[in-house]
Amino acid sequence: MKQSLQHLLIPLGDGVRLEVERTAESVELHSRWQTIRTEHTARFGELYCLDGDAMVSTADEFMIHESLAHHVALEHTSPRRALILGGGDGGTARELLKHPCIDAIVIAELDERVVARVREALPTVSAGALDNPRVTLRLGDAGETLEASRQCGERFDLILFDLTASDDPACAHLHAPPFLNACADRLMPGGRLHVQLGSPFYQPEAVAALHRRLNGVFPYVRPALISVPLYGGPWLLAAASVEALPETSEAQLAQRLAERAIPPLRYYNPALHRASFALPNDVHALLTA
Structure with a gap:
């Protein structure tokens, strides 16, 4: 599913995603092992994802x-x-x-x-x-x-x-x-x-x-x-x-x-x-x- 600048979609399970409002464009980089993306969001603050899965946010x-x-x-x-x-x-x-x-x-x-x-x-x-x-x-x-x-x-x-x-x-x-x-x-x-x-x-x-x-x-x-x-x-x-x-x-x-x-x-x-x-x-x- 394509993600907009305004909204980040975080997969939770099959057919379910958590929609989070972005406040800036993500920063994405690739390592030998995976895709690393950091995000600025309205509710969760800063967070990072690995291969699209959210790992941690500064808010929680x-x-x-x-x-x-x-x-x-x-x-x-x-x-x-x-x-x-x-x-x-x-x-x-x-x-x-x-x-x-x-x-x-x-x-x-x-x-x-x-x-x-x-x-x-x-x-x-x-x-x-x-x-x-x-x-x-x-x-x-x-x-x-x-x-x-x-x-x-x-x-x-x-x-x-x-x-x-x-x-x-x-x-x-x-x-x-x-x-x-x-x-x-x-x-x-x-x-x-x-x-x-x-x-x-x-x-x-x-x-x-x-x-x-x-x-x-x-x-x-x-x-x-x-x-x-x-x-x-x-x-x-x-x-x-x-x-x-x-x-x-x-x-x-x-x-x-x-x-x-x-x-x-x-x-x-x-x-x-x-x-x-x-x-x-x-x-x-x-x-x-």
Whole structure:
């Protein structure tokens, strides 16, 4: 479908697009891997797209990045090493750096042009995180980064999937059982994987399929439902572990926020954390079918 100067059409699922008013012409460039486009919009502020799919906007990126990072980082008693798969925009790293116990963050980003373009056009997303000495950027396929970690014995307390959709050809292999098994092998005792399942309404088949694959690899999988306007609203995440995922009370989460002196957040709070595990009946049925 042809897009006008005035309106950007963001695909949400088969036959559904979110129409967003532009305030300027887009800037498009091509890398070896994909088409990168940055946009100026009336409601979402600055945003960027990869191959036409919206990744994050300055208006609501805090919702996904805070949830992706703090849900598992606060459930862990003391996470020290984290691996972010994708995450070249720096938003997830920015949030993890708020935990003083984090000693090292490795970002496995495929495309150096994404890193450069987002730093230039949406600098508030990374907020300097990519220049922090605790952050290491490793360019190339995330599978190769994980294999290199295995060869040198590097393991992680947290592995976060900040990737494009699970059925995207560029990263479908990163959501397949062999790679999920490789991730499980790289987790420290008590470690957690955190995956974006997707939209239960607009992408039900892909969400259910990825959830099944996670359950086929990890003995413990716990989905959580958040909301991201740019993604069409309800959005599912899933924490996975080879060990039991203990329940963390609202009081424990609040205590860890205080002990780690994490500044006030825009989206995440302990009550919302606990509430996210309560799934609507149709979403529960989708994941258990």
